[in-house]
Amino acid sequence: xxxxxxxxxxxxxxxxxxxxxxxxxxxxxxxxxxxxxxxxxxxxxxxxxxxxxxxxxxxxxxxxxxxxxxxxxxxxxxxxxxxxxxxxxxxxxxxxxxxxxxxxxxxxxxxxxxxxxxxxxxxxxxxxxxxxxxxxxxxxxxxxxxxxxxxxxxxxxxxxxxxxxxxxxxxxxxxxxxxxxxxxxxxxxxxxxxxxxxxxxxxxxxxxxxxxxxxxxxxxxxxxxxxxxxxxxxxxxxxxxxxxxxxxxxxxxxxxxxxxxxxxxxxxxxxxxxxxxxxxxxxxxxxxxxxxxxxxxxxxxxxxxxxxxxxxxxxxxxxxxxxxxxxxxxxxxxxxxxxxxxxxxxxxxxxxxxxxxxxxxxxxxxxxxxxxxxxxxxxxxxxxxxxxxxx
Amino acid sequence: xxxxxxxxxxxxxxxxxxxxxxxxxxxxxxxxxxxxxxxxxxxxxxxxxxxxxxxxxxxxxxxxxxxxxxxxxxxxxxxxxxxxxxxxxxxxxxxxxxxxxxxxxxxxxxxxxxxxxxxxxxxxxxxxxxxxxxxxxxxxxxxxxxxxxxxxxxxxxxxxxxxxxxxxxxxxxxxxxxxxxxxxxxxxxxxxxxxxxxxxxxxxxxxxxxxxxxxxxxxxxxxxxxx
Numbered sequence: 001x002x003x004x005x006x007x008x009x010x011x012x013x014x015x016x017x018x019x020x021x022x023x024x025x026x027x028x029x030x031x032x033x034x035x036x037x038x039x040x041x042x043x044x045x046x047x048x049x050x051x052x053x054x055x056x057x058x059x060x061x062x063x064x065x066x067x068x069x070x071x072x073x074x075x076x077x078x079x080x081x082x083x084x085x086x087x088x089x090x091x092x093x094x095x096x097x098x099x100x101x102x103x104x105x106x107x108x109x110x111x112x113x114x115x116x117x118x119x120x121x122x123x124x125x126x127x128x129x130x131x132x133x134x135x136x137x138x139x140x141x142x143x144x145x146x147x148x149x150x151x152x153x154x155x156x157x158x159x160x161x162x163x164x165x166x167x168x169x170x171x172x173x174x175x176x177x178x179x180x181x182x183x184x185x186x187x188x189x190x191x192x193x194x195x196x197x198x199x200x201x202x203x204x205x206x207x208x209x210x211x212x213x214x215x216x217x218x219x220x221x222x223x224x225x226x227x228x229x230x231x232x233x234x235x236x237x238x239x240x241x242x243x244x245x246x247x248x249x250x251x252x253x254x255x256x257x258x259x260x261x262x263x264x265x266x267x268x269x270x271x272x273x274x275x276x277x278x279x280x281x282x283x284x285x286x287x288x289x290x291x292x293x294x295x296x297x298x299x300x301x302x303x304x305x306x307x308x309x310x311x312x313x314x315x316x317x318x319x320x321x322x323x324x325x326x327x328x329x330x331x332x333x334x335x336x337x338x339x340x341x342x343x344x345x346x347x348x349x350x351x352x353x354x355x356x357x358x359x360x361x362x363x364x365x366x367x368x369x370x371x372x373x374x375x376x377x378x379x380x381x382x383x384x385x386x387x388x389x390x391x
Numbered sequence: 392x393x394x395x396x397x398x399x400x401x402x403x404x405x406x407x408x409x410x411x412x413x414x415x416x417x418x419x420x421x422x423x424x425x426x427x428x429x430x431x432x433x434x435x436x437x438x439x440x441x442x443x444x445x446x447x448x449x450x451x452x453x454x455x456x457x458x459x460x461x462x463x464x465x466x467x468x469x470x471x472x473x474x475x476x477x478x479x480x481x482x483x484x485x486x487x488x489x490x491x492x493x494x495x496x497x498x499x500x501x502x503x504x505x506x507x508x509x510x511x512x513x514x515x516x517x518x519x520x521x522x523x524x525x526x527x528x529x530x531x532x533x534x535x536x537x538x539x540x541x542x543x544x545x546x547x548x549x550x551x552x553x554x555x556x557x558x559x560x561x562x563x564x565x566x567x568x569x570x571x572x573x574x575x576x577x578x579x580x581x582x583x584x585x586x587x588x589x590x591x592x593x594x595x596x597x598x599x600x601x602x603x604x605x606x607x608x609x610x611x612x613x614x615x616x617x618x
Binding site for chain 2: 064065068070072073074076077078079108232233235236237238240244249251253256257259322323324325327334336338340342345346349351353357358361362365390
C-alpha cells in the first residue's frame with residue numbers, strides 16, 4: 001500500500017524537478033489554501049488545509065473536530081433505548097440506517113430476533129434511507145462540477161421519500177423508529193401503494209440523472225480519470241460502500257453477510273461494481289445502487305409477511321454481558337457498532353465505526369498532485385457527511 | 392505483561408454445542424501455527440466473530456499475518472477499551488446522597504486480558520466476508536504499542552483518535568497529533584476516570600420524574616419500552 005503512495009510521490013517529485021527549470025524564472029512560492037470549514041463541497045464543517053503550488057495541490061490535510069459530539073462517551077452514560085436517539089444524528093441524511101446495526105448488536109447480545117415482519121420493514125426503511133441519502137448525492141455531485149440543474153431535481157424527488165418515512169415514523173430526518181426486538185409501530189394504511197408510486201418516480205429521477213449528468217460531456221471530462229483509487233489502496237484505508245465498489249471490489253454486506261437478521265436475503269438484486277475507481281465510477285455505481293434499492297423495496301413489499309412487529313422483550317432492557325459487532329451496508333459505506341456490555345442498563349463501551357471517517361482518511365493520499373477544481377470534484381465524489389466523520 | 396504459552400492454551404476451547412464454524416476455526420489454526428505463543432487468548436462465537444488476543448510485541452506481526460496470509464486486506468477500525476469501571480456509573484447519582492459503592496475490579500471481555508487498557512482492531516477479508524478482531528494488552532506502566540500504519544494505511548487516523556482519547560502512544564506513527572480535540576486539550580476523554588462534565592454540574596433529571604402514564608397499569612413505566 002505504501003509502495004503505491006511512494007511511487008506516486010516519486011513521480012510527482014520527478015515532475016516537479018522537470019518543472020523547476022521553468023519555475024526557476026517564475027519563482028513561484030506556493031501558498032496555503034484553507035478550503036472550508038464552511039464550503040459547499042464539504043457537507044458540514046470540514047476544513048481542508050491545502051498546500052498549493054500554482055493550481056496544484058502538494059499536500060492536503062483535513063482538519064476535523066468542528067462537530068465532534070463525543071458520542072462514544074455519551075453512550076456510556078445512557079441506556080440502550082436512549083442511545084437510539086443519539087445515533088440517529090450520526091449520518092443525518094439516512095438516520096434510520098444508523099439505528100439498524102446498533103439495535104442488531106443489542107439483539108445479538110440479548111439473543112432475541114425481531115419477528116419477520118419487523119425485519120422486512122427494517123430492511124425497507126434501510127433502503128428508503130439509502131435512496132433519500134444518495135438521491136441528494138446524485139444531484140449534489142453536479143454542483144461540485146458546476147451543473148446546478150440536477151440538485152433541484154434531487155431535492156424535489158428526495159422529498160417524496162422523506163414524506164414516506166415521515167408518514168410511517170413521524171420523523172422526516174430522525175425517525176427513531178427502531179426498537180430492541182422490533183419496531184415502534186406498524187405501517188400506516190395505504191403506505192405500500194404510495195411507496196410503489198414513489199419508487200417509480202425515483203427510477204425516472206435516475207433516468208433524468210443519466211441524461212443530465214452521466215451522459216454529459218462536460219461532466220465526464222471533469223470526473224473521468226480524476227481521483228483514481230486503486231483497489232489495494234482503497235482496502236488498506238478501509239474505504240467501503242460505493243467508493244470501494246467503484247474500484248472494482250465486489251463486496252456488499254447486503255449480499256455477503258448471510259447471518260444478519262435482515263430481509264436482503266429474500267430479495268434478488270445486483271451488486272454493481274466499476275473497474276475504473278475514478279470520480280465518475282463512484283457516481284455511476286451510486287446511480288445504479290439507487291435503482292437496485294427501488295427494486296429491493298418493491299420485491300420486499302410484494303412478499304411482506306404479516307404478523308407481529310415486536311418480539312417478547314423485557315420491560316426494562318438489560319443486555320447480558322458480552323461483546324458484539326454488527327455492521328451493515330449503509331448508504332455511505334459500512335457502518336458498525338462494537339458493543340461491549342457488562343450486563344447493565346447501558347453499554348460499557350461502544351466503538352462506532354462510521355463509514356465517512358475511513359472514507360475521508362484517504363484524502364491526504366488522494367489529493368496529492370491534483371488541481372484545485374478537481375480536488376472539489378473528488379471530495380464531492382467520495383461523499384461524506386460530517387456527522388459521520390466527527391461522531 | 393509476560394504471560395506466555397500457558398494462558399493461551401487454556402483459553403482456546405469454545406462452546407461445543409453451537410454449530411461448528413470451520414472457516415473461522417481454520418483462521419484461528421493458521422494464526423496459532425504462525426504466531427505460536429504470541430497468542431495469549433482466543434474467543435470464537437460460531438458464525439459471528441473470532442477474537443484473538445496477541446502479546447503487545449506481536450501486534451504488528453499479527454496485523455501483517457492477517458493481511459498477507461488470511462487475505463484480510465480491508466481495514467475496518469482500530470480503537471481501545473478502558474476496562475476500569477467508571478467511578479461515577481452513568482452519572483445519575485443524587486448529589487445530596489453519599490456516593491454509592493461501585494465495583495472497582497477490572498474484568499476484561501472476550502479473549503481475556505491482564506491490563507486496564509486494551510487496543511483492539513478489526514480487519515476483514517472481502518472475498519469471504521470473514522472478519523477478525525485482534526486485541527492486545529497495553530502495559531499499565533508504559534502505555535505504548537507499535538503503530539499499524541505500515542501495515543494498514545487507514546490505521547493512521549484511528550490511531551490518532553485512540554491516542555487522544557486514551558493516551559496510548561503508537562510507536563512509529565508518523566504524525567501523532569490531535570484529530571478531534573483542540574491542540575491544548577488536557578486529559579483523555581474516553582478514559583473511565585474522565586468525568587462526563589454535563590452530568591457532574593447538573594444532576595441528571597431523568598431519574599426524578601418517572602410517573603406512571605394516566606390509564607396505564609399501576610407502577611408501570613411510560614410504555615415506551617413496553618410490549
